[in-house]
Amino acid sequence: MAERSDLTRPDSKNFRQVLGRLPTGVVIVTGGDPQDPSGLVCGSFMSVSLEPPLVAVSPAKTSSSWPAIEAEGSFCANVLAEGQQDLAQHFAVSGGDKFAGIGWEPAPATGAPILNDVAAWIDCRIYKQIEAGDHWLVLGEVLELSLHRDGGALVFHGGQFHPLS
Numbered sequence: 640m641a642e643r644s645d646l647t648r649p650d651s652k653n654f655r656q657v658l659g660r661l662p663t664g665v666v667i668v669t670g671g672d673p674q675d676p677s678g679l680v681c682g683s684f685m686s687v688s689l690e691p692p693l694v695a696v697s698p699a700k701t702s703s704s705w706p707a708i709e710a711e712g713s714f715c716a717n718v719l720a721e722g723q724q725d726l727a728q729h730f731a732v733s734g735g736d737k738f739a740g741i742g743w744e745p746a747p748a749t750g751a752p753i754l755n756d757v758a759a760w761i762d763c764r765i766y767k768q769i770e771a772g773d774h775w776l777v778l779g780e781v782l783e784l785s786l787h788r789d790g791g792a793l794v795f796h797g798g799q800f801h802p803l804s
């Protein structure tokens with residue numbers, strides 16, 4: 640096999656730079672203790688299967704929120720609308736009481752938080768959790784889902800948030 644040049648080697652700088660060219664939606668994965676919920680921003684959310692209805696998300700093993708969500712066995716994926724960049728930044732910081740001053744209601748099936756004014760929500764039971772390097776690959780079985788609000792989505796691309804109208 641040919642020697643890989645430094646420019647093509649999958650080190651963390653190249654990996655982030657190249658994968659950052661792929662636009663992603665922005666989701667806040669919520670769940671955990673209903674009295675003290677947890678949540679984190681994830682760009683790794685995708686649909687996987689229609690029958691059964693499955694989605695996937697990939698929380699880092701270093702996530703301080705994921706263990707509490709995993710312990711409940713369920714999560715709600717909140718799809719952010721354009722204009723919710725501040726909410727994304729708020730949930731992209733580790734630690735503290737992320738839900739202080741944040742409006743939400745419990746999702747019907749699991750009780751995981753549906754955040755106010757999100758574009759859509761997808762309420763899931765954890766179907767399978769697979770070890771994937773320094774992350775987990777989590778498959779969620781969709782129990783209920785809904786469009787919550789009309790309008791565009793929030794997109795992350797090249798290290799920045801963009802509205803998609």
Ligand SMILES: Cc1cc2nc3c(=O)[nH]c(=O)nc-3n(C[C@H](O)[C@H](O)[C@H](O)COP(=O)(O)O)c2cc1C
Nearest residue numbers: 679680681682683698699702703704731732733795
């Ligand atoms: C646009 C965007 C996408 C992100 N995607 C992920 C992701 O897919 N998985 C992940 O573990 N962290 C992701 N993060 C980083 C986490 O949101 C961040 O590390 C957060 O502080 C984790 O919080 P926690 O420690 O409370 O779990 C993303 C951050 C941003 C801004």
